[in-house]
Amino acid sequence: MTGVETMGKNENQSVEKNEKSVIDEEPKINYRGWKVMPFIIGNETFEKLGTIGTLANLLVYLTTVFNLSSLTATNIINIFTGSASLSTLLGAFLCDTYFGRYKTLGFCTIASFLGLLVIQLTAWIKKMHPPHCGSESITCTGPTTGQMTFLLAGFGLLIVGAAGIRPCNLAFGVDQFNPNTESGKKGINSFFNWYFFTYTFAQMVSLSLIVYIQSNVSWAIGLGIPAALMLISCTLYYTGSNYYVKVKATGPAPLTSLAQAVVVAIKKRRLNLSEYPLDSSLFAYVSPQSINSKLLHTSQFRFLDKAAIITPQDGINPDGSASDPWSLCSMQQVEELKCLLRVIPIWFAGIFFYIAIVQQNTMLVFQALQSDRRILSTNFKILAASYTIFQMLSLTIWLPIYDRILVPSLQRVTKKEGGITVLQRIGFGMFLSILCTMVSGVVEERRRTLALTNPIGLEPRKGAISSMSGLWLVPQLTLAGLSDAFAIVGQVEFFYKQFPENMKSLAASLFFCGLAGSSYLSSLLISIIHRATAKSSTGNWLPQDLNKGRLDYFYYIITALAVVNFGYFILCAKWYKYKGTGSSSSGDLQLDQVSKPSERTVNTV
Numbered sequence: 234m235t236g237v238e239t240m241g242k243n244e245n246q247s248v249e250k251n252e253k254s255v256i257d258e259e260p261k262i263n264y265r266g267w268k269v270m271p272f273i274i275g276n277e278t279f280e281k282l283g284t285i286g287t288l289a290n291l292l293v294y295l296t297t298v299f300n301l302s303s304l305t306a307t308n309i310i311n312i313f314t315g316s317a318s319l320s321t322l323l324g325a326f327l328c329d330t331y332f333g334r335y336k337t338l339g340f341c342t343i344a345s346f347l348g349l350l351v352i353q354l355t356a357w358i359k360k361m362h363p364p365h366c367g368s369e370s371i372t373c374t375g376p377t378t379g380q381m382t383f384l385l386a387g388f389g390l391l392i393v394g395a396a397g398i399r400p401c402n403l404a405f406g407v408d409q410f411n412p413n414t415e416s417g418k419k420g421i422n423s424f425f426n427w428y429f430f431t432y433t434f435a436q437m438v439s440l441s442l443i444v445y446i447q448s449n450v451s452w453a454i455g456l457g458i459p460a461a462l463m464l465i466s467c468t469l470y471y472t473g474s475n476y477y478v479k480v481k482a483t484g485p486a487p488l489t490s491l492a493q494a495v496v497v498a499i500k501k502r503r504l505n506l507s508e509y510p511l512d513s514s515l516f517a518y519v520s521p522q523s524i525n526s527k528l529l530h531t532s533q534f535r536f537l538d539k540a541a542i543i544t545p546q547d548g549i550n551p552d553g554s555a556s557d558p559w560s561l562c563s564m565q566q567v568e569e570l571k572c573l574l575r576v577i578p579i580w581f582a583g584i585f586f587y588i589a590i591v592q593q594n595t596m597l598v599f600q601a602l603q604s605d606r607r608i609l610s611t612n613f614k615i616l617a618a619s620y621t622i623f624q625m626l627s628l629t630i631w632l633p634i635y636d637r638i639l640v641p642s643l644q645r646v647t648k649k650e651g652g653i654t655v656l657q658r659i660g661f662g663m664f665l666s667i668l669c670t671m672v673s674g675v676v677e678e679r680r681r682t683l684a685l686t687n688p689i690g691l692e693p694r695k696g697a698i699s700s701m702s703g704l705w706l707v708p709q710l711t712l713a714g715l716s717d718a719f720a721i722v723g724q725v726e727f728f729y730k731q732f733p734e735n736m737k738s739l740a741a742s743l744f745f746c747g748l749a750g751s752s753y754l755s756s757l758l759i760s761i762i763h764r765a766t767a768k769s770s771t772g773n774w775l776p777q778d779l780n781k782g783r784l785d786y787f788y789y790i791i792t793a794l795a796v797v798n799f800g801y802f803i804l805c806a807k808w809y810k811y812k813g814t815g816s817s818s819s820g821d822l823q824l825d826q827v828s829k830p831s832e833r834t835v836n837t838v
Contacts, residue, residue: 267420276470280345280466282466283463284395286439290447294447299363312753321395335477338398341395341396342467357453401741437629445616490569494537523565575810576727585795585798588795589713590666591755593669602695603695603696628715655730658719662715666716669713673709674786684780697778758791
């Protein structure tokens with residue numbers, strides 16, 4: 234054996250010893266799974282009780298207390314909702330890069346509490362809102378600049394809270410399960426469904442009890458209860474601090490890795506892939522510190538493979554890594570970039586899907602206001618903002634049935650982990666959204682006809698109240714809830730599983746960015762139709778008094794958009810290839826097909 238060979242052997246032995254010592258020194262992770270869920274789900278439940286308890290009736294608050302027009306209030310809600318969802322992109326970046334999920338959640342939970350407190354003060358302090366406008370008043374005094382500024386400051390704090398809570402809370406809960414054990418994998422799959430179960434339960438309480446107090450007792454008390462619940466959420470979260478698995482922030486490495494793959498692919502764009510055999514010319518190095526699953530090579534976006542071609546100019550370090558990562562990338566980096574690129578078309582379809590569901594939280598409130606909301610001809614009326622509870626109720630009832638009964642049954646037939654693939658679940662939800670908007674248009678047409686021919690009263694500053702029972706709005710809300718159960722839950726699971734492990738918060742952020750796009754598009758669509766129909770022969774479709782408009786036509790336009798989007802989604806789903814497999818979306822996605830990250834690579838504090 235030559236001296237050089239002996240030296241190389243000694244160096245390899247030294248590296249192996251060093252790696253082994255690092256493994257031994259790293260603490261073993263204590264996954265407590267469902268044992269810490271009372272703190273996490275409890276925090277989530279009280280947080281949602283607080284924020285939804287305020288936001289659910291905010292449309293009514295802006296039109297009755299701040300004396301804003303229906304169109305202005307709707308656009309404010311849509312813009313706020315969109316901004317809160319869009320802010321998650323920044324929150325996820327700061328979380329994954331600098332602070333970690335534990336610190337980010339703690340800070341943003343406090344910011345949400347302060348935001349709710351500010352909004353409560355606008356109702357409690359008389360000088361913080363315009364003077365009361367009676368039902369007989371034709372014109373009402375709007376808010377001053379100072380009053381709107383104070384209110385928007387509360388919205389701003391809620392946006393800060395949403396920036397960190399929304400992308401982190403689900404991922405933080407999943408962090409508590411061991412992904413390398415069967416019980417841990419089952420816990421993760423069930424956690425997605427039960428997370429949304431508790432989420433919708435909180436919405437139901439908010440849309441019934443809290444909304445009732447706001448509308449019938451006192452806005453100051455009704456908005457003070459959510460602020461108090463948010464304070465409980467903060468306390469509960471920090472109570473479980475000693476029991477959480479706290480994954481460290483990975484620094485800018487994930488985004489840097491993606492940027493390197495793009496830059497190197499551009500640098501080597503002139504190389505011909507056919508001249509380089511895949512088995513020997515592509516750089517297959519995987520960092521031992523990476524927490525990401527080992528990905529198989531895929532044929533999609535083949536031009537990116539050029540970033541991993543080893544040329545004579547590329548140097549390799551003794552540990553096997555590239556000497557210049559901006560000149561040579563590993564196939565692992567390239568495949569991680571492909572994961573993100575493949576998700577984008579599916580994400581885009583989700584934006585247009587949710588436009589249909591957004592209307593059940595905005596336009597439906599105005600429909601309910603001009604419908605007969607009495608129960609069985611009694612004097613008891615369902616609050617307009619509370620009708621959304623039927624949407625939540627259908628989702629809450631369906632999710633346990635789906636998780637405990639339908640999935641096991643489908644698993645025995647299809648032999649797939651979730652019974653059906655995640656994209657099939659999303660697609661079925663999109664189909665239900667088409668039925669939802671179609672039914673919405675039919676019901677609105679009937680409501681308007683009865684309002685013009687057989688009114689039963691007059692809604693202040695709105696118009697005639699239709700004799701149609703408000704319970705006819707329940708079918709479309711039920712379809713919206715079922716659509717959410719399939720498509721929304723499916724999207725969250727899809728993004729979480731298809732993103733690299735070190736970008737889970739960004740995955741959740743992408744989902745909420747889709748919701749932001751839906752809110753902005755909905756607001757834009759409303760404004761365009763409002764202006765386009767203002768001087769038409771049929772009159773404005775979306776006036777203050779829905780009886781003078783054609784909201785049903787608006788629903789039919791959204792139905793047409795949903796049909797086109799559904800066709801687009803089917804094409805994307807057929808083209809899609811799941812992470813860790815070489816198969817298309819129509820194939821099985823088994824977790825054991827994906828290489829698991831080593832447990833020692835998870836950093837905890």
